[in-house]
Amino acid sequence: MKQYKITTEERVLHFKQPAGTSRGVYTTRRIWLVTLTDGERSGVGECAPLPKLSCDDIANYGDVLKEKGNEFVAALQQGDEAVAAFFETLRDYPSMLFGFETALLSLSSLTSHPSSLFDTAFSRGEVGIPINGLVWMGTFEEMQQRIEEKLKKGFHCVKLKIGAIDFDAELELIKQIRNRFSYHDVELRVDANGAFPYEDALYKLELLSQYALHSIEQPIKAGQWAYMAELCRESPLPIALDEELIGVNDPEQKRQMLNIIRPAYIILKPSLHGGMIGTREWISIAQDMGIGSWITSALESNIGLNAIAQLCSSVYGDAITMPQGLGTGQLFTDNIPMPLEIRGEKLWNIEH
Numbered sequence: 001m002k003q004y005k006i007t008t009e010e011r012v013l014h015f016k017q018p019a020g021t022s023r024g025v026y027t028t029r030r031i032w033l034v035t036l037t038d039g040e041r042s043g044v045g046e047c048a049p050l051p052k053l054s055c056d057d058i059a060n061y062g063d064v065l066k067e068k069g070n071e072f073v074a075a076l077q078q079g080d081e082a083v084a085a086f087f088e089t090l091r092d093y094p095s096m097l098f099g100f101e102t103a104l105l106s107l108s109s110l111t112s113h114p115s116s117l118f119d120t121a122f123s124r125g126e127v128g129i130p131i132n133g134l135v136w137m138g139t140f141e142e143m144q145q146r147i148e149e150k151l152k153k154g155f156h157c158v159k160l161k162i163g164a165i166d167f168d169a170e171l172e173l174i175k176q177i178r179n180r181f182s183y184h185d186v187e188l189r190v191d192a193n194g195a196f197p198y199e200d201a202l203y204k205l206e207l208l209s210q211y212a213l214h215s216i217e218q219p220i221k222a223g224q225w226a227y228m229a230e231l232c233r234e235s236p237l238p239i240a241l242d243e244e245l246i247g248v249n250d251p252e253q254k255r256q257m258l259n260i261i262r263p264a265y266i267i268l269k270p271s272l273h274g275g276m277i278g279t280r281e282w283i284s285i286a287q288d289m290g291i292g293s294w295i296t297s298a299l300e301s302n303i304g305l306n307a308i309a310q311l312c313s314s315v316y317g318d319a320i321t322m323p324q325g326l327g328t329g330q331l332f333t334d335n336i337p338m339p340l341e342i343r344g345e346k347l348w349n350i351e352h
């Protein structure tokens with residue numbers, strides 16, 4: 001019989017440039033690595049709650065993670081059913097669940113490559129996954145320069161964070177991009193991170209829709225289902241939910257929320273939205289209702305980024321055309337090496 005053991009290690013990663021997010025500016029990022037061994041092999045997973053955003057951003061995270069790790073090991077000794085039951089108890093701890101799922105898949109990898117969590121064309125290094133180029137919040141000039149860089153690198157889908165500078169300036173920026181690049185050349189996604197007050201939201205969506213945008217993420221703050229539902233009905237621009245999904249962890253509640261709001265898309269971040277199990281559950285419920293989706297990383301190190309990319313290829317198959325949000329891994333000076341490489345606008349696994 002295998003003797004499982006788990007260790008947890010806290011790490012602080014340093015951003016190359018301070019990262020402006022909807023929750024302020026980050027210069028460092030705290031994560032926990034969990035290493036699972038069975039006496040012969042080992043697998044590493046990443047637990048990366050986002051401060052003030054994750055539903056499991058708790059003060060004593062490290063201690064709780066250790067406790068849950070011990071329960072995980074006990075479940076592993078009992079077999080698959082016990083593991084499934086244990087994972088079910090982690091619905092409200094999505095970042096921990098995601099780390100444990102990653103460590104177990106890496107440990108059980110059927111190939112000699114621990115980065116291969118699933119057997120897919122992506123994990124075999126045969127195809128890359130198309131990703132969007134992310135342009136961080138900044139001044140008008142900074143954002144314009146960053147967009148130019150992304151286009152030069154070959155990205156056809158650019159995601160802009162808006163809601164930080166003046167709305168008119170942002171609209172002007174989008175207009176200028178559209179003057180130079182038609183929507184056949186560049187797909188533009190915008191993310192408002194809840195910045196629009198409800199009263200102005202529809203008007204702003206109408207102004208934005210002049211520029212043939214692909215979608216807007218979270219135009220208003222999460223937790224206002226009736227308002228969001230109304231926007232989704234009235235908006236000329238497709239709406240994607242992101243923060244709205246945080247903390248909605250029960251399958252019936254997920255179904256109810258999507259049924260009320262009826263967004264065009266949902267965006268899945270495994271660390272925040274239920275680990276791998278919860279992400280698959282969200283996507284399957286959304287599919288039943290004709291709601292589209294894509295998967296995005298959430299400032300994880302390369303360990304988490306690799307797991308998210310692998311999950312993408314397992315969920316969406318070998319010929320992904322919808323760009324995914326997987327480009328954030330190059331942000332840290334002290335990232336953990338993984339066989340990932342961005343070539344043009346695609347993320348590749350280069351272990352093979």
Ligand SMILES: [Mg+2]
Pocket residue numbers: 191193217218242243
């Ligand atoms: Mg977002």
